[in-house]
Amino acid sequence: MTVSGNEGPHLTPWARWAIDLLVADRDAEARTPLRRFPLAAPADGPPGPALYLKDESRRPTGSLKHGPARELLLTALRAGEIDRSTPLFEATSGNMAVAQAHFARLLGLPFTAVVPERASAAKRRRIEEHGGRCHPADPPLAVYEKADQLARAAGGHYLDHLRRVGAALDAANAAQAAERDSGLAGEILRDLDEAGLPAPAWIVVGVGSGATSRAIGRRLRARSLPTRLAVVDPENSSYFPGWAGGVLDYSTGMPSRIEGIGRPRMEPAFDPEVVDLVIPVPDAASVAAMRHLHAVTGLRAGPSSGACLWGAFHLVDRMRRDGGGDAGPVVALVGDAGEPYRDTYYDDAWTEARGWRLADPLARAEPFTRGDGWRPATPPQR
Incomplete structure (x- = not known):
């Protein structure tokens, strides 16, 4: 059992109860599945490593x-920033808001x-189904200032x-340092x-x-x-060019479409010192690999999982060519479920409207899964 760390003298009885509740919830949570991806060995050459998916x-x-959402709340509770009647606010419409709404409802706190x-509407509905409410703001980058103002x-x-969130996960890692299997x-x-x-x-x-x-690398x-x-x-993302160039505050100023x-x-929160490699993945490849994952395994996941699978294929191929099959398996994260993306990333008309042509990346992923080589991408037509 993980210690709750709720012994601060400044905490109210309610805050101590809330910390114990969240820690008990964390301790009781089952591990997520580790699934083997059915990657066939090549007909000639070394078989290379096995590929596994950690299904988050x-x-x-x-x-x-x-x-991470639970750790954010635990950190704020231990700091005395949240008590029985504290309304909570966040600036995002994604999975973090869904998880925060869930834990806020568990604690009986309002969440916006x-x-x-x-x-x-689908994104807003997921937050509301977990007990939160949505407050729209425009332009998109105004959400951060607006959330702070409302709070x-x-x-x-x-x-x-x-x-x-980086500091919250650091604190969790430090508290669980003696537990080899935590995190x-x-x-x-x-x-x-x-x-x-x-x-x-x-x-x-x-x-x-x-x-x-950051948490995994550390x-x-x-x-x-x-x-x-x-x-x-x-x-469009900043992490590859920033990491490759050693520029810690790199900015593209452009939103990701994945x-x-x-x-x-x-x-x-990003710590480049614990990252060994950053792999740029074309958006069409992320979407194609997401769909390929579903076709091969039946697992419907989000587009970030497609990006991870594409990156994993790259590493498996490199290890095969380098004779590194005995070094251990490759594990790729499945970040979220695909149901929220049924009308977007899984919809042909929606992806075609964004100019994503999935045929070429699929023509690389499908043979590779069957045991063929990882062929070069087709150059774009001029």
């Missing part, structure tokens, strides 16, 4: 944001997500996940060990706020493991 879509709120005016006016707390990295290592497999050669993750890659290094961490980055990953600027 099975978290109670459907995404890997579930754990400030969302872009153009946020879809101040209501005497509430702005959760501010982009700025705070997402610990779960992956335990899953593989129980299957009689070595530690992974690579773990492949997407990066939005940067908190997940845990791997704390245990001095040979496992390397790869980050996949979509078009839900859940990519940012117009490098966020404070």
Whole structure:
């Protein structure tokens, strides 16, 4: 049982109760599945590593944001920033808001997500189904200032996940340092060990706020493991050019079109020192690989999972060519479930309207899964 860390003398009885409730919820949560991807060995040459998928879509709120959202609330409770009647606010329409709404309802606190005016009805509905309410704001980048303003006016707390989530996960890692299997990295290592497999050669993750890659990378290094961490980055995002150029405050100023990953600027939680490789993934490849994942395994996941699968294929191919099949498996994260994307990324008319031509990336992914080589991409037609 993880200690709750609720012994601060400044805390009210309600805050201590809330901390204990969230810690008990964390301790009781089941591990998510580790699924083997059916990757055929090539007909000639070394078989290369096995490929596994860590399915975070099975978290109670459907995404890997579930754990970080809980840690954000725990950190704020321990700091005395939240009490029995504190309204909570956040600036996002994505999975983080869904998870925060879930935990706010668990604690009996009102939760408001400030969302872009153009946020879809489906996104708003998911937040509301978990007990939250949505407050639209325009232009999209105004959501952060608006959430802060609303929190101040209501005497509430702005959760501010982009700025705070890294520190929250650091605190969780420190509190659980003696627990070898805690956190997402610990779960992956335990899953593989129980299957009689070595530690992974690579773990492949997407990066939005940067908190997940930071938490995994720091845990791997704390245990001095040979496992390397790869980050996949979509078009328009800042992380690949910033990481490659060593510019920590790099900004493209352009939004990602792949839900859940990519940012117009490098966020404070991102730690480039624990990242071994950043793989740029074309948007069409992310969507094609997401659909390929569903066709091959029946697992309907979001587009960030497609990006991770594409990056994992790249690494498997490289390890085959380098003869590195004995170094351990490759593990890619499935970040969220695909049901919210049924009318967007899974809809041909919607993707075609964005200029994404999926035929070429599918013509690379499908043969590779059957055991053929990872052929070069077709150059764009002029």
